Amino acid sequence: MKNTLNYIVPLFLMGLFVACGGGGDSDNGKAVVSKKAGLNEVNIHELGDPDKLQPITSTSASSTYIQGNIFQTLLGQDPVTYEMHGILAKSRPKMTELNDGPYKGGIMLEYEIREEAVWDNGTPITANDYVFTVKSMKNPKTDAAHIRPYFEFIKDIVIDPSNPKKFTIYGSDRYILSEEFSGYWVLPEYIYDPNKIMRKFTIKQLNEDAEKLRANKDINEFATYYNSEKFSREKGSVVGSGPYEFEEWVTGQYITLKKKENWWGDKINEKGFDNGPDKISYTLVPDWTTAITAMKDEEIDVARGIRAKDFVDLKENKNFKKLYDLHAPDFMAYDYLGMNMREPIFSDKKTRQAMAHLVDRKLIREVLMYGYGEAVNGPYHPTKAWYNKDLEPREIDLDKAKQLLAEAGWKDTDNDGLLDKMIDGKKTPFKIVVKYNQGNTRRENSALMFKENAKKVGIEADVQVREWTVFIEETKAHNFDMYVGGWVGGTGLNDSKQIWHSDSYNGGSNYVGFGTPESDELIEKIRYNLDEPSRTQQYMRLQEIIHEEAPYVFLNAQKNKIAIHKRFDNANAYVARPGYSEVEWQINPGFGVAESK
Secondary structure, eight states: OTTTTSOOOOTTOOOOEEOOOTTSSOOTTTTOOOTTTTOOEEEEEESSOOSOSOTTTOOOHHHHHHHTTTOEESEEEOTTTOOEEESSBSSSOEEEEOOSSTTTTSEEEEEEBOTTOBOTTSOBOOHHHHHHHHHHHHSTTSSOTTTGGGGTTEEEEEEOTTOTTEEEEEESSOOTTHHHHHTOEEOOHHHHOTTOGGGGSOHHHHHHSHHHHTTOHHHHHHHHHHTSTHHHHOTTTSOOSSSEEEEEEETTTEEEEEEOTTOGGGGOOSTTOOOOOSEEEEEEOOOHHHHHHHHHTTSOSEEOSOOHHHHHHHHTOHHHHHHEEEEOOEEEEEEEEEEOTTSGGGOSHHHHHHHHTTOOHHHIIIIISTTOEEEOOSSSOTTSTTOOTTSOOOOOOHHHHHHHHHHTTOBOTTSSSSOEEEETTEEEEOEEEEEEETTOHHHHHHHHHHHHHHHHTTOEEEEEEEOHHHHHHHHHTTOOSEEEEEEEOOSSOOOOHHHHSGGGSSSSSOTTOOOOHHHHHHHHHHHTOOOHHHHHHHHHHHHHHHHHHOOEEEEEEEEOOEEEETTEESOOEESSTTSOOGGGOEEOTTTTOOOOO
């Protein structure tokens, strides 16, 4: 959601490069005076606090963006060509399909970590750190349930006895995202497991005996330490191998990162090792009006997901465009109304289908999004080749909604203007709460529009706002009737297990409780199907099931409306989240400098 906005995916799943032609009538800095001229620091707007800065246990997209400057992955992806390349790893892994032996039908990936790669204390980054990171995710008591499905394919990791930086991953299945997710984050074992507790357990044990191990003393001791608040936001505990070190987090105000001196990556002259700004700050402003004012005062250098009305106004503001470039690339994200399928009110699919006919998606696009969006009818972005274009859209139709509600047993039996139904022997009025996160006026107004239409058919919808972190926690805990959320994903293949498999209801991101035997089976098949034509058909069928069961009212995909200060060169816009890469930017020393007279 952007709430957990995410499919939770690696930062290296970058996207299509978009030419940055948003400057319009830029004059290359001539006659422009900027109070930030020459300042090699970046101030990025965020709507609210991230949930935490621990890359394995966090679930919000805003956390991921910050973590990407502190921690590193084995692999990265070129934003123009989509080609994978080494970050901590020397190169992409050598991948071998296994046709015999204990992992017959699986895959083998061979990696080597760069010789130059060291932790902040000067010790080398080794295969032991990678193995530890994988084990920490597979520990059944760590707060990593949302990410575990992506690592189920890893059955063993063997370290080269003659080179501690070389290792081989064995997978029992040919997972469609095996390269991408094998190239995930690497955490320093000496920080996150100083007593080396997880070395007591093999990956095989963690895979096969997870439930039994939940009661194990060592497993619980490690998980308590690993899940602790110190790794979420404490200076000296949020430690990675990336170019920036975490300095400070003042709740509700700002987070700051400082560029490391003598960072090991400065020795590498390859893509993914950019010499970025000296300091990165994240200004936490939940109110867009305040944020826009701050940008006009040059207190914020970059903002993404700008409200459509504000974006349109800024495009007409000549003074603003002298200082900022504006971009509107496609964005792998969409909004939706999620329904709690395990609450009695929404247990019937016809009731859920009716909700879609109470939403005017076209009006939301035209009025709330100012045309910066397109309708979606399923869980995948419309640009994906496997997006099912044959699904019949459910558009605004109050009569159809009334019909479906009547078929589901909803009637106004006491003539009070409110639908009711006998549920578990008790007359239950159709009263619901619809939640949305603070600072997102598009979601707020979408909920209010739904409320007005719901009232017309006899449903009382109470729209309630939640602070961002509270919103995340309540949706994760299934504490809602309905909520307006969003998902943002990568540009590659979709593994739907985290969000749509019934196993992901507790601990995963299946907040609404969706899942049928057929959909679960399809999700598992898709994950290990390397044959594109048949996999596409499976994707299509899964979307048909989701459309029929209607756990969501799918709304619209968005354009990622971005503003970036012009004092930075190489400030390109991308499709993949967050829509830019601030570490690529180079200061233009001449921009905004007042001419002497």
